[in-house]
Structures are given as C-alpha cells and as structure tokens.
Amino acid sequence: MLRDDRDSGGGPPRRTSRNVLGEPLQLCSIKPTTGFYRNGCCDTGTEDVGSHTVCVVMTAEFLNFSKSRGNDLSTPLPEFGFPGLKPGDRWCLCAPRWQEAFKANQAPRVVLRATHEGALTYCSLTDLKRFAMDLA
Template sequence: MTAKNVLGTALVPCSTDPLTGWYRDGCCNTDEADRGLHTVCAVVTEEFLAFSQSVGNDLSTPRPEYGFPGLKAGDRWCLCAGRWEEARRAGFAPEVVLAATHEKTLEVTMLGHLQAHSM
C-alpha cells in the first residue's frame, strides 16, 4: 500500500538534504514503533527552533552520533505531530508541506490547522 498524505493522495518526499523521516528515507512515513509520530513535513523557522529548544527538544545542535546534522531555518524536517501541535498552540508552528505530511497526523491535529500553516 502507498502511504497517503493529509489530502488523501500519495505521500511525497519531504527532504533528502537534510535526510529526514522515521526511516531516514526522506518521507514522513510512520509505523507502530514511531511513538513520536514523525509525520509533519515542516519548514522550520528560527522561532520554531528556539521554541522547540525551550521545551526540551534541541533540533539546532548537530548530533553526529545519531546522524543528525542539526537544523537551520528553511530546512524541511519530519516533525513529531504532537510537537507541531504544541508549537501551533504556542504561536510558533512552522509552515507545513501538506502533500508530504502523513495522514496519521490527523490523529493529533485538524486538517484546518495544517492548512492555515501550509506553504
């Protein structure tokens, strides 16, 4: 089966530079082991990165031991749906690429919220 995005069509890649995704395949795919639900294809901003760091998830600092390059504004990244929703409620939600955001995201936030922040 082909994974679907929040629009009900085939999921498209989010980013290969930096390489993102639960499977590190460039797509915001997921499975039952993905407890964080890394399904939102977001274009991160400085404001979002600062917010994320302030709530305990530093996405800016490289972690080579995990193959993580550290993110900078403008990078696309498969965010945890819960973190994106938390950032939205706090006023720091980054833009979303709807075609690259997995349909499982709709278990955490509403399509209208995603559309309000879509590119």
C-alpha cells in the first residue's frame, strides 16, 4: 500500500519518498499510527532530528532493550496520543536506535519497503537486509 503523495493543500504531488531499495516508500502502520509526521509512513525531514526512518516489527525483547536504554515504548501515554507498543506492532523507529540495538544483538525485524532511504545514513543496507521481513 502506497501513501498519498498529494500535499495537504490539494496542490500538485510532491516528490515521492523512497525506501532503502529505491522504490516508493510504503506504509508502515496506521494501527498504531506511526511516523514522525504521524502519517503511517517513515517519512523524514529536517525537523526529524531522531531520523524515525526504520519500519520495524516490535518484539518483547526489543521493547525491553529500548526501555533499558531510557526509551519506554510499551507504556501508553494517552496525553500524547501514544497507545504504547506491544510485540507485533509496526513502528517507525529512529535509525540510530535500530543501529544501537543491532550492535547489542537486540535489533527487531525490518520492513524494507517501508523503511525510508534516510536510514542509510545510520544503518547499512546489508545489515537491514539481514533483518528484513519482506525479501523473497
């Protein structure tokens, strides 16, 4: 499923975001709604200093790892519209966090077609492919 490339003002299409395979970026998740822009895609821009570009599938192990590093992703924060994540949820993870988890042997699986090409600033395509869920 591809995202809608029209801008919110109904103007002409903007440049299509690309995934790490050079294809149009696919949707990561709308339940829960993810992405820096909360559009379901791992889009990024200059204001996304965390580079929320890697579409992952949460595991209990990764959620525990992330919590141990000071980023609790499992506890709901209703005041911020955050439901809390559980194993099986897809989420646009910060590329540096994925890389940190990779080095600690705690990296979650990756959906390459929904992972923004900007992730390659922090992660190698070879490493991402090793954790890919969507390669035939």
